[in-house]
Amino acid sequence: MSSTPPAGELLSAPEGLLSIEALRVRFPGTNAPALEDVSLAVGRGECLGVVGESGAGKSLTFLAAFGLLPAGAEVSGRARLGTTELLGLTERALDRIRGRRVGLVFQDPMSSLTPHLTVGAQVAEVLRRHLGLGARAARTRAGELLERVRLGDAGRRMRQYPHELSGGMRQRVMIAIALACEPQLLIADEPTTALDVTLQAQLLALLAQIKREQHMALVLITHDFGAVAGLADRVAVMRAGRVIESGTAAQVFGAPRETYTRELLRAAGEPPGVPAAPSAPAGAAVLEVSDLEVRFAHGTGLLRRRLFTALESVSLELAGGQALGIVGESGCGKSTLTRAALRLVRARGGRVVWLGRDVSALAPRYLRHLRRDLQLIFQDPLASLDPHLTVERLVGEPLEIHLSALPPAERLARTRSMLERVGLEPALYGRRPHELSGGQCQRVGIARAMILAPRLLVCDEPLSALDVRAQRQIRLLLEELRGEQGTSLLFVSHDLALVRRLCERALVLYRGRMVELGPSAALFERPLHPYTRELIEAIALADPALQPARLAKVALGEPPAPLASPGGCAFRARCPHATAVCAEQRPPWVSAGPGRWVACHHFGQWADGML
Amino acid sequence: MFGYTLRRLLGIVPVLLILLTVSFFVVRLAPGGPFAAARALPARTRAELKRLYGLDRPLGVQYLDYLDALAHGNLGPSYSMRDDTVAQLIGAGLPVSATLGAAALALGVALGVALGVGAALNPGAVLDRLLTLFAALTLALPSFVTGPLLALAFGLWLHWLPVAGWRPDAPRYLILPAVTLALPLAASLARLMRASLLEVLQASYVRTARARGLGRARVLWHHALRPALVPVVGYLGPAATYLVTGSLVVETVFELPGTGRYLVQGAIDRDYTLVMGMVLVYGLLTLLANLAADLAHAWLDPRVRHEPL
Numbered sequence: 046m047s048s049t050p051p052a053g054e055l056l057s058a059p060e061g062l063l064s065i066e067a068l069r070v071r072f073p074g075t076n077a078p079a080l081e082d083v084s085l086a087v088g089r090g091e092c093l094g095v096v097g098e099s100g101a102g103k104s105l106t107f108l109a110a111f112g113l114l115p116a117g118a119e120v121s122g123r124a125r126l127g128t129t130e131l132l133g134l135t136e137r138a139l140d141r142i143r144g145r146r147v148g149l150v151f152q153d154p155m156s157s158l159t160p161h162l163t164v165g166a167q168v169a170e171v172l173r174r175h176l177g178l179g180a181r182a183a184r185t186r187a188g189e190l191l192e193r194v195r196l197g198d199a200g201r202r203m204r205q206y207p208h209e210l211s212g213g214m215r216q217r218v219m220i221a222i223a224l225a226c227e228p229q230l231l232i233a234d235e236p237t238t239a240l241d242v243t244l245q246a247q248l249l250a251l252l253a254q255i256k257r258e259q260h261m262a263l264v265l266i267t268h269d270f271g272a273v274a275g276l277a278d279r280v281a282v283m284r285a286g287r288v289i290e291s292g293t294a295a296q297v298f299g300a301p302r303e304t305y306t307r308e309l310l311r312a313a314g315e316p317p318g319v320p321a322a323p324s325a326p327a328g329a330a331v332l333e334v335s336d337l338e339v340r341f342a343h344g345t346g347l348l349r350r351r352l353f354t355a356l357e358s359v360s361l362e363l364a365g366g367q368a369l370g371i372v373g374e375s376g377c378g379k380s381t382l383t384r385a386a387l388r389l390v391r392a393r394g395g396r397v398v399w400l401g402r403d404v405s406a407l408a409p410r411y412l413r414h415l416r417r418d419l420q421l422i423f424q425d426p427l428a429s430l431d432p433h434l435t436v437e438r439l440v441g442e443p444l445e446i447h448l449s450a451l452p453p454a455e456r457l458a459r460t461r462s463m464l465e466r467v468g469l470e471p472a473l474y475g476r477r478p479h480e481l482s483g484g485q486c487q488r489v490g491i492a493r494a495m496i497l498a499p500r501l502l503v504c505d506e507p508l509s510a511l512d513v514r515a516q517r518q519i520r521l522l523l524e525e526l527r528g529e530q531g532t533s534l535l536f537v538s539h540d541l542a543l544v545r546r547l548c549e550r551a552l553v554l555y556r557g558r559m560v561e562l563g564p565s566a567a568l569f570e571r572p573l574h575p576y577t578r579e580l581i582e583a584i585a586l587a588d589p590a591l592q593p594a595r596l597a598k599v600a601l602g603e604p605p606a607p608l609a610s611p612g613g614c615a616f617r618a619r620c621p622h623a624t625a626v627c628a629e630q631r632p633p634w635v636s637a638g639p640g641r642w643v644a645c646h647h648f649g650q651w652a653d654g655m656l
Numbered sequence: 657m658f659g660y661t662l663r664r665l666l667g668i669v670p671v672l673l674i675l676l677t678v679s680f681f682v683v684r685l686a687p688g689g690p691f692a693a694a695r696a697l698p699a700r701t702r703a704e705l706k707r708l709y710g711l712d713r714p715l716g717v718q719y720l721d722y723l724d725a726l727a728h729g730n731l732g733p734s735y736s737m738r739d740d741t742v743a744q745l746i747g748a749g750l751p752v753s754a755t756l757g758a759a760a761l762a763l764g765v766a767l768g769v770a771l772g773v774g775a776a777l778n779p780g781a782v783l784d785r786l787l788t789l790f791a792a793l794t795l796a797l798p799s800f801v802t803g804p805l806l807a808l809a810f811g812l813w814l815h816w817l818p819v820a821g822w823r824p825d826a827p828r829y830l831i832l833p834a835v836t837l838a839l840p841l842a843a844s845l846a847r848l849m850r851a852s853l854l855e856v857l858q859a860s861y862v863r864t865a866r867a868r869g870l871g872r873a874r875v876l877w878h879h880a881l882r883p884a885l886v887p888v889v890g891y892l893g894p895a896a897t898y899l900v901t902g903s904l905v906v907e908t909v910f911e912l913p914g915t916g917r918y919l920v921q922g923a924i925d926r927d928y929t930l931v932m933g934m935v936l937v938y939g940l941l942t943l944l945a946n947l948a949a950d951l952a953h954a955w956l957d958p959r960v961r962h963e964p965l
Contacts, residue, residue, distance in 0.1 A: 111867065113863060113866060113867055115858075136872060137871075139869070140869040140870070140871050140872075141869065142869065143866070143867050143868060143869035144867065144868035144869030144870065145869055149864070149867040149868075151860060151863070151864055151867075153860060156859065156860040156861060157860045157861055157863075157864040158861055158864070159861045159864075159865060159878075159879045159883075160861070160883065160957065160958065160959060161882050161883060161956065161957055161958055162878070162879070170868075170870065170874075170878075171868050171869075171870070174868075174869065174870055174871070174874070175869065206958040206959070208958070208959045219864075222868060223868075
């Protein structure tokens with residue numbers, strides 16, 4: 046498919062810090078090597094972006110270089126840090142390099158911190174080990190480091206356990222630990238992948254600032270071209286265990302040599318077009334929700350149950366054939382809204398109408414036959430499919446339940462034609478979910494939902510768990526199916542750019558309240574709520590000419606905690622335009638132009654630059 | 657945590673009450689009665705005895721009487737060993753049984769955890785294979801076989817340890833019974849520990865700890881061991897039940913004057929009060945062991961703590 050660029054070109058980076066040459070990794074019991082002839086170099090103070098889809102060998106390259114592969118893996122080639130040859134070093138010698146000269150940050154902050162040790166103890170541990178600090182000095186320094194990575198309220202957080210922190214906070218802690226001994230090189234492996242758009246932007250901006258100030262080299266491993274565009278000086282593209290293309294960021298983004306790179310870039314950087322117009326004019330309402338309120342109990346107190354309001358006075362209407370996007374950060378109530386609208390969680394108040402029928406008061410057992418017309422696709426395609434069933438059974442099962450009168454031959458024919466429609470090869474029909482890729486699993490999920498030709502399809506972050514190319518393919522598939530069957534779409538995502546491509550209208554939620562609703566293109570061009578603007582600014586553009594400057598403007602810190610007092614505007618602690626009235630009165634939900642609604646006291650003024 | 661412990665302790669009371677109620681009626685369902693077996697007594701004497709112990713009264717009244725006495729700390733007289741009350745019998749035997757149980761538990765946990773960790777660190781190595789053999793043997797052989805075998809080897813051939821009997825001031829008498837009782841426990845715990853540690857060593861946070869250059873020992877003891885102990889600690893509840901039933905056999909094999917024999921003998925003799933006393937003691941022990949396991953779990957894993965400590 047491609048030839049590896051000559052090693053000389055890669056080593057031309059000034060003052061090579063880390064250089065990997067002809068690295069090859071093979072796992073016992075497999076024939077094909079997991080890595081083949083990988084050569085990469087990182088210069089002092091520079092950022093190398095390593096891009097590619099999952100399974101391309103991005104993480105493997107650096108795990109192998111620093112001796113972190115599982116026992117038994119065969120590693121050959123060369124990996125030098127400065128003048129030290131890393132391959133073949135003893136564990137003891139590597140332990141003087143790892144954490145000291147090289148910091149590593151892994152993808153999943155949920156599982157990468159030790160659960161039974163406090164955050165402060167885990168930062169201090171590294172300082173004591175590598176710098177020989179005493180207990181007290183290490184604690185003080187740990188506090189400073191946590192402040193350096195802008196972890197709010199660092200003193201209190203130090204005494205907390207990882208599970209008490211949010212995903213973004215945990216990733217800050219991971220970065221603090223990796224930076225503790227002022228390493229020459231930081232390897233960040235998908236550091237922002239599991240996070241919201243806003244948090245992603247904040248953490249990338251933080252990494253950019255630290256790299257600049259400490260003159261530290263950075264390896265950013267990611268499948269996200271937007272992240273790379275904001276930070277990387279040079280880019281290497283990996284596929285199937287090889288480096289297929291490398292060069293400066295401008296070269297790779299501006300004039301990619303490989304078809305594969307162009308394909309990845311196209312998937313990432315597609316200009317936000319206008320969503321395909323629905324084939325039929327908007328029909329009668331498929332879903333109407335008014336004044337929905339959902340509360341969850343938290344804490345296990347016997348007598349006093351504390352209640353947490355997940356959704357408050359949310360109303361929406363979705364006409365036949367239309368697509369509505371629901372946007373907001375994690376915990377804003379997006380998923381709760383879809384679940385309450387489908388009556389999968391119990392609403393405390395409000396009305397839910399499906400296809401003109403009020404279902405708010407119906408007991409769940411009467412809902413079953415109505416559910417046929419409202420189908421759901423989940424975020425994690427693998428976890429949402431029964432592992433025991435084959436692809437064919439999974440997709441045919443809704444027919445068994447809702448159209449049990451159908452003769453088996455007819456059922457099979459319909460299943461097969463649906464499977465074909467979503468682009469699954471007949472060879473896959475007998476497989477089980479764990480034998481499929483993420484994209485294939487999601488196709489099964491879509492086929493399963495669409496086989497009943499539902500009137501409404503609810504998608505809860507259906508693309509977040511997928512690779513860029515699979516994301517694009519699934520998105521196109523959803524668009525096509527929608528066009529063909531005239532299905533309405535309720536599309537939940539934290540990615541405003543995606544919602545803009547797919548949905549005519551978008552609803553922005555913040556902490557369980559509606560803050561803005563409008564046609565997605567207009568919302569994008571001229572947001573009326575400061576929170577919507579924050580979301581738009583956080584979108585990473587896959588353009589190295591623009592993205593670094595945009596990243597430089599992003600706030601580095603955790604968003605301030607929401608204020609305890611229930612009155613007023615929920616966003617005011619974070620809002621640059623907040624005034625006295627925002628603390629006193631809840632902003633009313635007001636009309637702001639054709640099809641546009643907003644809940645902000647000052648929307649007219651700030652959006653026009655008067656505040 | 658204090659409030660949680662208190663609630664759980666209070667929760668023991670109703671469970672014990674249910675246990676006692678069920679046992680009370682079940683033992684009386686069995687045919688025969690306390691004075692049926694031993695000697696053929698004249699009918700008049702037997703009626704007199706029954707009247708003396710209140711056994712001629714309606715069952716419901718007997719039940720309420722028993723609870724009333726229990727509430728005043730009175731476990732009643734033993735019907736088969738008429739010189740002693742149930743409280744005296746338990747008071748004499750329990751220290752022996754408790755010492756045996758505690759020693760076996762400590763030995764089983766220490767041996768099990770050590771073997772399990774050793775095996776997990778080098779899966780497939782000599783120690784790991786020895787563990788498989790050891791577990792198969794000790795779990796397959798009942799303690800009335802291993803006990804006499806150990807007594808034969810260490811008592812009769814080597815003359816290192818006494819074969820049987822008990823002297824309160826000589827811990828030597830405790831060694832063989834405690835080892836016999838501990839071996840299957842150690843095998844179960846070692847296998848749990850091995851599997852659990854192997855899994856934890858694959859966890860993302862262990863790899864991260866290695867990536868921080870903390871060193872093999874620190875990663876193992878500080879980051880991996882505590883989470884790996886969770887299933888081991890969870891097994892302590894079932895282990896307590898095993899120790900109770902296991903001690904019946906071991907005490908018989910080694911002729912220890914513990915309480916184990918009372919449970920069997922009491923049931924055979926239809927010694928209602930003695931059986932009830934034993935049910936109470938062992939029920940309480942089992943419930944407390946389960947509570948201890950849950951508290952230890954909360955200590956090991958901050959995510960399951962219900963309230964701040």
